[in-house]
Amino acid sequence: MRDSLISIRSDNLISDCGSSNNVKDESDDGTTWQPDTSYLGVGDKSTSVKAEIQDPSLPSDIPYMTARIFQSQSTYQFPLQNSTSRTLLRLHFYPSSYPNFNISDSYFSVVVGGVTLLNNFSASLAAEALSQAYFIKEYYLAPSQFPTLHLTFKPSDKSFAFINGIELISMPPLFDTDPTLAGSIGPGDDFDTAVAIPIQSNNMETMFRLNVGGQYIAPTNDSGGLMRSWYDDSLYIYGAADGVAVQANTTIRYKGLPSYIAPLDLYSTYRSMGPFVDVNKNSNLSWLFHVDPNFMYLVRFHWCDCEMTKPNQRVFDIFINNKIAASQVDLYAWTGSIATPTIRDYVVQVKNMTDDSQQLWVALHPTDKTKAEFADVLLNGLEIFKLSDNANSNLAGPNR
Structure with missing residues (x-):
C-alpha cells in the first residue's frame, strides 16, 4: 500500500x-x-x-x-x-x-x-x-x-x-453526477419535480470532511492516493441528541462504488440514534456548520448499513437548512444488499438574510410514512463543498 x-x-x-x-x-x-x-x-x-x-x-x-x-x-x-x-x-x-x-x-x-x-x-x-x-x-x-x-x-x-x-x-471523477437541489421535491414526495444542479463547470472548495461516528482518518489511510483528511464529527453535532457511535462488525467491500470515493475505514463506523423508539420519533440527529453566505454548497452523504437485511427496516428523511433533500431514504432498498457503501449529493443555497445565514444545518429524522420496522437513522460520512458563484469567478469568503 x-x-x-x-x-x-x-x-x-x-x-x-x-x-x-x-x-x-x-x-x-x-x-x-x-x-x-x-x-x-x-x-x-x-x-x-x-x-x-x-x-x-x-x-x-x-x-x-x-x-x-x-x-x-x-x-x-x-x-x-x-x-x-x-x-x-x-x-x-x-x-x-x-x-x-x-x-x-x-x-x-x-x-x-x-x-x-x-x-x-x-x-x-x-x-x-x-x-x-x-x-x-x-x-x-x-x-x-x-x-x-x-x-x-x-x-x-x-x-x-x-x-x-x-x-x-x-483527479478521478469524484463528481460525475449532478446533485439534487434541496427543497425541490414536490408535495407528496413528488420526485419528478426534483431539480438537478449542473456542477461540471463549478470550482469547489472543501469546507468539511467528516468520519461520522469514527476517529480521525489520516491522509496516508485515505483511498485513491488522494491524501484527504477525515475528521471526527463530534464537534459539529447539534443538540443533546448525539446518538450512538457504532463500529461495524462485518466485512465491507466497495461493490461497485469506486474506491477513490472514500476509504473503507469511513464505512466501518457510523452514528445512529440508538434504541429508544419514542425518543427517536420525536427528535433528529443533527449537525451544524458555519459557512460563508451567498454561496451554494454541495453536501455529500456517505452510507453503509451493516445491520439491515431487507427493505423497510430503517427509513428516514434528510433535511438541509430545514429543506427536505431526500424523503424515505431506505439504504437496503437503494443498494440491494447489506454492508454496501453508497453516496448521494445534494446542494443548498445559503443566503445572507438573517443572523443564522452563516449556518448550514444537516438533520436526519426517522419517518413513519412507510411503517418501517425501526425508528432510526444512519450516517457514516459527510463532506461539504462550497461552489463558485454564478459567474464561476469567486470562491473567496470573509476573513474569520
Missing part, C-alpha cells in the same frame, strides 16, 4: 515553497516535495525564508518550515497532467514568525485561472479562528481548456503574500 501511494503521489506536482532542493517527507508516505522556483516566471522577485519557530503541532517540518514570500504580484505556471479532468489544489499555510516579516501584516489575494480563491486574506486571522498553528485550503478546480495552470499571489497594499506548500493532483 505504501509503495502504491508513493507511485500515485509521484505522478502529481508536490512543491515545498521556498526550498532549494528536493526533500522527502518520511513522516507520512515518503512523498518527495520539489522546490517551486522552476514554476515562477523569469525575473520573479519573491523571497525564500525559513520559519523561526517550529510549532509542536506541525505534522512535519515539510513543507511548513520554509516559505516563499511575495512583496509584489507573482504567478506560478504549473503544467497540468490532465486538463480535461478536475484538478485538486491544496495550499499549505503556516503563519509563523519569519525573518524581517510580521505575519500579522500579511494580507493577499490568490487567483487561479481567473477564479478568486482568496481575497484580502489573512492567514494569521484564519489560523487564530481555527485555533491551529497551520492549515490547508483545498480546492477542486473545474476542467480547463488550457494545459497550464496559472496561480497568482497578489499582496494587498503595503503588505505581502506567502505560501508554504502547493499540491496539484489530477
Whole structure:
C-alpha cells in the first residue's frame, strides 16, 4: 500500500515553497516535495525564508518550515497532467514568525485561472479562528481548456503574500453526477419535480470532511492516493441528541462504488440514534456548520448499513437548512444488499438574510410514512463543498 501511494503521489506536482532542493517527507508516505522556483516566471522577485519557530503541532517540518514570500504580484505556471479532468489544489499555510516579516501584516489575494480563491486574506486571522498553528485550503478546480495552470499571489497594499506548500493532483471523477437541489421535491414526495444542479463547470472548495461516528482518518489511510483528511464529527453535532457511535462488525467491500470515493475505514463506523423508539420519533440527529453566505454548497452523504437485511427496516428523511433533500431514504432498498457503501449529493443555497445565514444545518429524522420496522437513522460520512458563484469567478469568503 505504501509503495502504491508513493507511485500515485509521484505522478502529481508536490512543491515545498521556498526550498532549494528536493526533500522527502518520511513522516507520512515518503512523498518527495520539489522546490517551486522552476514554476515562477523569469525575473520573479519573491523571497525564500525559513520559519523561526517550529510549532509542536506541525505534522512535519515539510513543507511548513520554509516559505516563499511575495512583496509584489507573482504567478506560478504549473503544467497540468490532465486538463480535461478536475484538478485538486491544496495550499499549505503556516503563519509563523519569519525573518524581517510580521505575519500579522500579511494580507493577499490568490487567483487561479481567473477564479478568486482568496481575497484580502489573512492567514494569521484564519489560523487564530481555527485555533491551529497551520492549515490547508483545498480546492477542486473545474476542467480547463488550457494545459497550464496559472496561480497568482497578489499582496494587498503595503503588505505581502506567502505560501508554504502547493499540491496539484489530477483527479478521478469524484463528481460525475449532478446533485439534487434541496427543497425541490414536490408535495407528496413528488420526485419528478426534483431539480438537478449542473456542477461540471463549478470550482469547489472543501469546507468539511467528516468520519461520522469514527476517529480521525489520516491522509496516508485515505483511498485513491488522494491524501484527504477525515475528521471526527463530534464537534459539529447539534443538540443533546448525539446518538450512538457504532463500529461495524462485518466485512465491507466497495461493490461497485469506486474506491477513490472514500476509504473503507469511513464505512466501518457510523452514528445512529440508538434504541429508544419514542425518543427517536420525536427528535433528529443533527449537525451544524458555519459557512460563508451567498454561496451554494454541495453536501455529500456517505452510507453503509451493516445491520439491515431487507427493505423497510430503517427509513428516514434528510433535511438541509430545514429543506427536505431526500424523503424515505431506505439504504437496503437503494443498494440491494447489506454492508454496501453508497453516496448521494445534494446542494443548498445559503443566503445572507438573517443572523443564522452563516449556518448550514444537516438533520436526519426517522419517518413513519412507510411503517418501517425501526425508528432510526444512519450516517457514516459527510463532506461539504462550497461552489463558485454564478459567474464561476469567486470562491473567496470573509476573513474569520
